[in-house]
Amino acid sequence: MTVALHPRGLLRMLSRMGNILSKFSIEGKVGTIGLLVFILMAIFAPLFAIHPPAKITGDSLEPPGADHLLGTDELGMDIWSQICYGARMSLVIGLAVACIAGFGGGALGILAGYRGGSVDQALMRVIDVTMALPSFPLLIVISAFLGPSILGIIIILVLFSWAKPARIARSQTLSVKSQAYITAARHFGGKPFYILKRHIFPEILPILIVSLIGISSYAIIAEAGLAFLGLGDPTSKSWGMMLNYAVHFSAIYFTPYWLWWLVPPLLALIILLLCLAFISRDLERVLDPKLRDRRGEG
């Protein structure tokens, strides 16, 4: 973080990111642009949307027109602005869960791998059990228990997604730890924390970042799924919530309303997830060529 704040460090980081981007395939570039559009849409939602998302600004179930770009829902709220503000919800949940679970789990994995012994054993057992739990049915019950709050949803999603990055970080740490240069650094008097920060963490960061994107997709899907089942925050305007309201509107399938009420959030979710998938695939290829060889692709 301190590196990023320094102007020169920031410049170096940007050029490195540009470097990675230039190696992306067309799909990856499309995905990156798509994700940027979603991020801009989320940040500047009030500019993109003419109407506030949770106010009644038109008649009930107006078809798309000049005033309401994508029409209105049954309460007369603007669909397009709900899509814009809904991007905030999905992106915030994806980012928050990915950062907490990815870096938290990653840190635990690095520590366990570096320390070894009983700490490592204990962590591995917890990871095994966490990964064996049937996650979606439990998610439903736990989120019903925690009540419809964004914070609650973030917490449970973190609880179900930290194990994978932890396991990856642990096995990577184990293989890096045995390298000669780490032993050399230790013999030169490097303290454990210094070695972790200076040598091990940078080695593991690329693979951790790839798993971060995977976790954020998972979190976005899970939030949308829970909201779709009616377990989201009913006052929030998330895409999953929109799907839930639309699907539970009586006789929606016998009217043309689904065209502008159900299709937009559906497409928004799918496009966002595809963008993330394209980025993740290219990032994996660029950052870790070894990974591709191991999978026997190409």
Added chain:
Amino acid sequence: MLKKDTKAIIYRFLITLFIILAINFFLPRMMPGDPFSTTSSTIQGEDVIVLTEEQRMYYRNYYGLDKPVPEQFVTYLENLATGDLGKSIYYKMPVREVIQIHLPWTMLIVISATILSTVLGVMLGTISARNRKKNTDRLMMSGLIAFAEIPSFLLGLILLLIFSVHLRIFPLAGAFTPFANYGSILDQAGDIAWHAFLPVLTLSFAQVTVVYLLTRNTLITVTSKDYIRTARAKGLGEKAVWTRHALRNALLPVVTRTGFVIGMLMGGAVLIESVFCYPGIGLTLQTAVIGRDYPLIQGILLVVAISILLCNLIVDQVYRRLDPRVVV
């Protein structure tokens, strides 16, 4: 060596099971609200019967909710040991019967989807491996991987919109035509298959890619082996080499993987059943959660969790038995 491994696996299975039992018991009890503050008639808000304070106390007492929680837990474990899952508050009948009514529907779509996705995945994987590095392979690869990124309930909604709403080929909801008079058992089976078609297709989509990639990559590894060259040198035809030598070996991991697939599908079925209003235990779980029906939530969670765990356990064992090269 193997024996020690097996022991560790069973040990882990039991720990996981216990954790599920504990979550299963304590969580619903910590949920906000109680089943009798909303009453239990219907979920969508029609026909709400407001209970008087006196009636509420009667029901709390009747279902044992007024006793201290530890006492309830002991009773719960005791009943579980005898196979008694309690009584559903919403359906007003034993949980076991509720599950018995709805589980077959879930089993029907999960098992059909497992078979469909395995067969389709192996076929596509073989085609792809045979055309390796050609456009067919590349196209199938990126197409299927992109498809796998779309969560299945969204895919289900799309299929529902296209085939049931727009084209009106398939039904919108349910597992059979209500109040239908079937001429023969064949008609009935046809009707059930017709209703199950879209849910099964949706469930299969997500898994096809897994099987496809597994088949394709194993086939590619296997076909570079010496014994394939030997088979070709013997003068065997391409077809015989692929079916008798390559595919046979490549199928080993695929077949054992199907067990994992069943587990994944059981979890994914909840959302799919909600999309298609398919009356399996997933939809029942959703109803139970919204209606705060503790015993039913616990019963379903237990059944789902145990079936997923059992599938993984069995597959793990079979996998080791069949393919000693693989260290899981």
